[in-house]
Amino acid sequence: MDKTCISPDDRNEKFLRKLKARNIDVQACYQCGRCSSGCPIGDFFDLNVMEVVRLAGYGQEDKLLHSHTIWLCAACETCATRCPNEIEIAGLMDVLRELALRRGIAPAEPRIPLFHQSFLGSIRSWGRAWEIGMIANYKVKSGDLAGDMKLGLSMFLKGKLKLVPHGIKGTAEIKEIFSGKGKEYDR
């Protein structure tokens, strides 16, 4: 990372409180670097994992929310597993992604949240994932129409993609979950 001047005045206290409420103790980090060295996607990150944890400890929410790293993290949990202080680093990445979406910050990796939204859209409609609908939705939203056409066709011909969705009976409960149940009390 370039030399960065960080002042305690820039610290986002609300962000730090949010982490505390989720039991993500970023202050416990002593920068041993096991998280960064074991990360399978680290080659592609702009901020490495230990930088993310340190910036979070300094309350530097904005720098984190604009990073590529939060979207490229695959949630494999290698970092949280190996952290000697058991910091829930993968959980930290979850909080950062959710905050970025809630704040409407343009994602540095736009296709990745579009994929998540397409996947979740399918669950919201049917209660279960329906791959063809989800893929079509993602393709239209992302504009990535040509990618993986051969693979998709091959999977289709092998009968791995079902033609019609299976809607569950409890779709009303699923809609309630997606309409933000539990977030009434979220500040």
Place this chain on the structure above:
Amino acid sequence: MKLSYYPGCSLEGTALDYDHSVRAICRKLGIDLVEIPDWNCCGASSAHMTDHETGMRLPIRNLLLAVAAGHDILVPCAACFQRLKAADKALREDPGFWDVGDYQPDFKILHISSFLAQPEILAAMEAKVARNLAGLPIACYYGCLSLRNPRITDAANWERPETLERITTALGARPVAWSHKTECCSGSLTMARPDIAEKLVGDIVSAAVRGGAAAMVTDCPMCQANVESRQSTGIGAPAMPVFFITELLDAAMTGTYPSKQQKLHLVSSGVLSNIFRDAVMKKEESV
């Protein structure tokens, strides 16, 4: 033995054959699977990565449906397993936070290979092997989510697991020593960043080749699809089929590997079908 069964969405789609082989081997072992009625998607990575409340409430609905049945829950998908475990822990800690009055079920949530590798089940399967796998050198691949992180999964041996090794050994295959058995294949990124998936899968397949494996075996439907589909297909590049552990079990226990099943793989499954073809030929020669 009666178990609640949570197949999950992959096992209705890209991994439909995984579902079929799980049910087939349980039938042979006298395990009665009762599918959780009207189960919903666990939310997978996409839900918890972008929306905490949704990511917890989706698997919670399934757990509450399973409470009624009361049996232990068998989960073949690694991602579903991790999400159900995470929701189970959160519910036990503070049911009120999730609008649940009381939650103290005595069921266990079981990922399939840990369940099957128990000594008594292993012995029962070994006794039913009709055709052993002839020393097939195989790389046991676990990926991430049935193991990590152990504070969620309660995995016993998350860096060097050996449940798949125990099962494949019981079938007469030869698990190889290799470096990448718990490395991530980046399944959650595979559609949006196939370039990253190709790099990670390339590393994993190279490591399996280096270890001397002719095939891989897994208990994760995302790993199976991702590792088969993101392999380099250049001339001379080795094709590494990825089998489901229950696919191998079903083949060994029935003594057949049907051509319909062989053709479901995106890379040649010849290393396995050859074992069964050779067996048939030997049988014919001896007649």
